[in-house]
Amino acid sequence: MNVKPGLDPFLLLDAPVPRPRRRRGLRLAALVTAALAIAFVGLRYFYPHVVEGEVLRPGILDIELQGPGTLSALSEASVGSRIQARIEELAVDRNDVVAKGEVLARLAFDDLSGELGAAEASAQAAERGVSAAQAERDRATATLEKERATHERQVALFAKGVASTAGLEDALAARREAEAELARTGRAVEQAEAERDAAIARIAVARAQLDDSVLRAPISGVVVSRMRHVGEMLTAGSDVLHLVDPASLVLTARLDEGAMSAILPGQAARITFSHAGTPISGHVLRLGREVDEETREFEIDIALDALPANWALGQRAMARILIEQRGPVLTVPTSFLVWRDGRPGVWVASRARARWCEVTLGEAGMERVEIRHGIAAGQNILKPGGLYSFMRVRLAGPVT
Template structure:
């Protein structure tokens, strides 16, 4: 029997085929199925919450209103006219006639320095002056006497000269008269020089008296101008050196507040502009004032310049170097398109806002006028009645259910 006959007779050989057997059915684990279904459901719920369910968000309705463009900065109370009153002579402080918060007038005596030594020096100078004046008087008297002698010698010489021409006197008498004349002239010239030296000594003694009198006067310290004593640095009995501070006087009429602002605002600040001043002890109450003058230097570290502000009315209690905050009103617009700064977000240098359109939030670019502060003026990009949304809670195409317009 051959090989083909054996394959035909074998039953298993008849079941051989070239077709692929059918695949086996795979069963999905119930745990995996429900996990996947849950994740899909959560994703659908999140999408529905984010893009279908309206969100509560604060809003602001754009409108036209009055806007003041201002710049603010810290300030300290100072005075244009203030003096550190000191002694120009050294000595012991014997008397102080005024105290802190006292008002003084120009030239008022406020303190005295020990004067005994200065009085003794002045007495010695006056005595020297009297001696010099006596020496001058004596020298002047000598000049007058010598001048009289010279006049007499000239007359005698003239008579001798006339008699000599007539031959009535000897040559010896004539020469004696001439010698007497020359001696008298020389004596007068010498006494005049002595009188000039005596006069110079008298002038020097008089100048010394004036210096000593001035020194004695400096021992009496007087107010350089009218004002209020703000600081007292010394007490009776203190030994002072020349230039040592005794007290400080401030002219209340010259009090200003020196405020600091960023250098970017220097082109907008002008003398005469209105200002509001808030002192640290009562920041809720504003005191009106105006810009007096601008500083002409910028701090190289802080990049700030200064401006002096004059208050229309000072508080009852004030102090030099007292802190305050100053706001200068640069301009005022009665109908400006204003938005709160909290509703503006910045993308680099580009300002953007979130606007409610068709019930959804959409980002919009706007253009501002360059104002600063909590309220900004819009030049382009918005219109009255537009609804702005808080940028902290907004995202693209967010459905919105407003909480109510913010009227800040």
Template sequence: MRPGKLIIEIKGPGTLDALSQAALGSRLQARIETLAVDRNDVVSKGDVLGRLAFDELAGGLAAAEASAHASERAVDTAGAERDHALASLDKARATHERQVALVAKGVASQAGLDDAAAIFRQAQADLVRARRAIEQAEAEREAARARIAVARAQLDDSVLRAPIDGIVISRTHHPGEVVAPGSEPLRIADPTSLVLNARLDESAIASVQAGQLAHIRFSGFETPINGHVLRLGREVDEETREFELDIALDRLPPNWALGQRGTVRIEVEERPDVLTVPQTPGTPRRRTRGLARAERAGRWQAVTLGSAGGARVEVRGGLEGGDIVLAPEGLHPFMRLRVADSTP
């Protein structure tokens, strides 16, 4: 054994997830008219992926537009009536002022003045009524415009557009089927946002930092994929006492699927000049891990192990540099051994 570099690693399970994904559906019950994409199709933001049939909404939009046109004409009519009331009020005011002057000079009767005052008050009331009619017509016009906006928004919902760049990962319906509010006929994920959502025991939270090198191995794939710690979760599960973290991948496996299971090894520390042995060294005796040493004729030797990294584990006590460690299988105490000459 010779001291060497040991990279301390923390290992944990995880599942593949996408930070950027979107579901396409309907807020109303509708029939699927067309679906232009299927699973694994690549789409760009804004692409039309399908259409929903909303026949009754088209009629509602037409009715709202007709109501808006009628309310516009009502506003114009009320405005004309207001102008007429203003003109009548100006005339009634002038007549009343003239009658007041004539009565003061004694050339007009009080009855004429009373008639002029009544006409003036009526003209004022007509103007107030005309202004209220304008306000009501304008309110009806705004309500009609709001109904148009709602109808157009609902009709726009009938067109399924890609909200992000990505790949169609799920298609659960077909043309002709009726979708309920909240259902998701299509789901899209951006492959550039894929991460391994890993879980580690809370005891490791002090050792893990963003940017640390990671090695990910997915089930069914022999070759590991490199990556790095992207971000740490800030919540520990109360039952499992685990926290989550996202691992960014340098590349994706040839075939991938959201929810795919993997295992991550995170390099958290590098230690130089450390004695190490394979991860599964020796055999236990009286609950103590031990190894066979050639210098002692294969005698069992208790060892103290430390941190692990890769396929090796740190030896903190029981061995020294230069010791020859033997695999324990097939050995017994005081067995005669011969060390082979390693000289070429």
């Protein structure tokens, strides 16, 4: 050890040692911890927290059934070609509104006009043939009447002994020849009439084919799809356009077969489409009479009171059907239920403190559930979320 000159090293050993600062740090930490604990306790149990909730009051409970569905139409039609032809003109496109009988497309079929003209010419020639055959038959009829009268006169004269046997036989032969000629002309008339009818039928076929070259709307509605373009060659049976009557649109919903006895035509319904949050009202139109063997579901058609601004066939939606209304009863939103050990309960505000109360549930709707025992009317019920027992709360107002 190096010691400055003039200093006694033993005196250095007896000098006082400075007090460490660690104790003051511990005291400060203890004070901070205590302050934080007090602040935590105060914040947790004495500072009022604003909580959403509502006052429990009796009301009407809507008992509803819910099921998915798709938008379909009761009146729709596909417009297609009945002949092989090329599309010459398309007068409409998707989303166009059309009236029944309106021209939608025209097909080019060059041979149709020629076939119709030939059929009309054949019909005119056949009509003239019928007239000529009828004239021949009329002449044969007149000849037969003449020969019949001559034969009858020869018979009378032969009976008086005036006419000869040869004259009688000649009269009979002439009569029979006239009868044969009348029969022949009659068959000629029938053949001419058959040819005329065949020509008229060919005219009808040609006109029908000519009409088939003009595609018209079979129903009034909206063009929802167009499968072909101008210039394309069509075969018989090819679809060109698809029409839907918007007034016939329904939501075809699927429900479990166990709900079949609860569904009746006319029941009120609410439909929520995937792209629109506002429900659309409607009513049950009819029930299906088949149950899917795999899913054990049956279908119902729901008529809509209005259509969404944008709609499409096959669009998905969720349907809620009102099957019963009960009340007045005490109900809480289903989102307010909190389960503990398999027991249902709700948070209530008692003397500005949060408290969980076990309840007995009754009938349930889609959004609210009946409370039969456990809490009473007038109590403030709280929306769960961060609540704990004895938490100081202040009700913010009803939940929207």
